[in-house]
Amino acid sequence: MYLEFYGLKEMPFGLTPDPRYIFKTESHLEMLATVRYSIEQNKGLVVVTGEVGTGKTTMLRAALQQFTDEVLCVYIFNPFLTASEFYEQLSSEFELGLPRTASKPELLEALGRLLATRHSQGLRTVLIVDEAHGLPTALLEEIRLLMNFETNSEKLLQVILSGQPALQEVLNRPALRQLKQRISLRSQVKPLNVFEINKYIRFRLKQAGAKNVNLFDNGAIGLIGNVSQGIPRVVNNICDNALLYGYAAGAGIITRDIIEEVIESLDLAPSGRTHQSSAFDDEVSSRS
Numbered sequence: 402m403y404l405e406f407y408g409l410k411e412m413p414f415g416l417t418p419d420p421r422y423i424f425k426t427e428s429h430l431e432m433l434a435t436v437r438y439s440i441e442q443n444k445g446l447v448v449v450t451g452e453v454g455t456g457k458t459t460m461l462r463a464a465l466q467q468f469t470d471e472v473l474c475v476y477i478f479n480p481f482l483t484a485s486e487f488y489e490q491l492s493s494e495f496e497l498g499l500p501r502t503a504s505k506p507e508l509l510e511a512l513g514r515l516l517a518t519r520h521s522q523g524l525r526t527v528l529i530v531d532e533a534h535g536l537p538t539a540l541l542e543e544i545r546l547l548m549n550f551e552t553n554s555e556k557l558l559q560v561i562l563s564g565q566p567a568l569q570e571v572l573n574r575p576a577l578r579q580l581k582q583r584i585s586l587r588s589q590v591k592p593l594n595v596f597e598i599n600k601y602i603r604f605r606l607k608q609a610g611a612k613n614v615n616l617f618d619n620g621a622i623g624l625i626g627n628v629s630q631g632i633p634r635v636v637n638n639i640c641d642n643a644l645l646y647g648y649a650a651g652a653g654i655i656t657r658d659i660i661e662e663v664i665e666s667l668d669l670a671p672s673g674r675t676h677q678s679s680a681f682d683d684e685v686s687s688r689s
Contacts, residue, residue, distance in 0.1 A: 403648035410610030414641040416634060418459040420466070422608055424601045424633075428591040429460050435588040436464040436561065440472060440525055444585040445548055445556035448533075448572070449563040451590030454634030457563050458531055460590060465527070473519065474527040480535030484543050491528075516550050516557035527559045534564035538576050545580040592631030598622060601633065602640060617643070620657030628660075628670045639663055 404411070415422075425433070432449060439447045451457045465474050475494040482490065488508050492499050497511040519526050530536065530544065550557040562568065572581045593601055599622050603614040617625070621643070629635035642663040643655045652659060664670050 403644045406648045407616060407644060408610070408612050409606070412641070413605045413609035413611070414637040414644070416637055416641075418456075418462065420459075420463060422605055423456075423459060423463055424597075424604050426591070426593060426597050428589065429456070432457075432460055432588040432590055433464045433467070435586050436461065437467055439561075439586050440468065440527060440559050443525070443555040443557075443559065445551075445559065446580075446583045447559070447561045447586045447588070448568065448584050449561060449588050449590065450566050450568050452592060452632060453565060454632040455590045455592055456633055457590050461529060461531075461561065461563060468525075471523065472525045472527060474529060477528070477530045478532065480530075480532040482540065484540060487540055487543060495526075512547075513550055513557075520552070520555070520557050525559060526557065527561065529561045529563065531563050533562040534566075534568040534571055536571070538574060541571070541577055541580055545577075545583065548583050593626075593633060593636070594631060595623070595626045598626045598629070598631060598636060601636065605637075605640075615654075616647075617655045618657070621655045621660045624657050624660045624664070628664050635669070638667065639669070642667065 403409070413422075423429075436447065436449070438444070449457055449461065465472060473495075475491065477487070477490060485505075488505055489501060491497075491512065492503065492508050495512060495515060497508065497515065499508060499511055503511075516526055528544075528547070533541075536544075544560060544562075547558055548556065548560065564571075571577070572584070602617055602622065602625075606614045606616060617640070625636055625639050629639060639660065640655075643659050646659050646662055647653075647655045650659070
């Protein structure tokens, strides 16, 4: 194991979300502010988009952790649910106490009572639908109908649709124009730029207890940026493997050569890509 070799107390580049390792970029802070504002002001429907691995789900969880028990949040992660399965999950997650045989009108009536009661007590209710780009039009229409729970001035249910950039195209479908008109706020989680990648790697090493956070040289960081294109999940995978390769080779510093080995092993780049210069390499060099 490379932990002792590199003076680490724990794995710095795990692939599972860990709030202690949240690295907040400008776009992350913007998303946090957008979600917080939308919930506090009962804005209704919010759309969050970003490439795979940019940390949308992690940041949504971080945003909701800003609130205390006054916010009840339900996550829907499966985009392949039928309408009946969707409502069944809502009933279960919101603990409506209905039998599985309950009809859609019965479920909506119970949900409406719950939302009205919570709103009268100053409490907020949030539905987060992840992987929303994969939702069929019919299910998105059902979600639109949930937006009808409202007072004269405020929405009773706050809905956050989170998904890949393709979600924008989905919402542009003519059949979903009414849903699109209800979007009050949008936010985009962007990939890391080269400067942020450098800081991101150092930050995670520091969080893991490293005394030396300069374990990756400039050439290595530039290549990581080039291949990962700033996607944190890919950066983590490359860095974790690089530390393992470095440990096996007895290398105290992770160099570009080690990163090239990792990229070839993980099959992360087209042929010849790892030996090409890029804007990431040039930018790192200019900052050194």
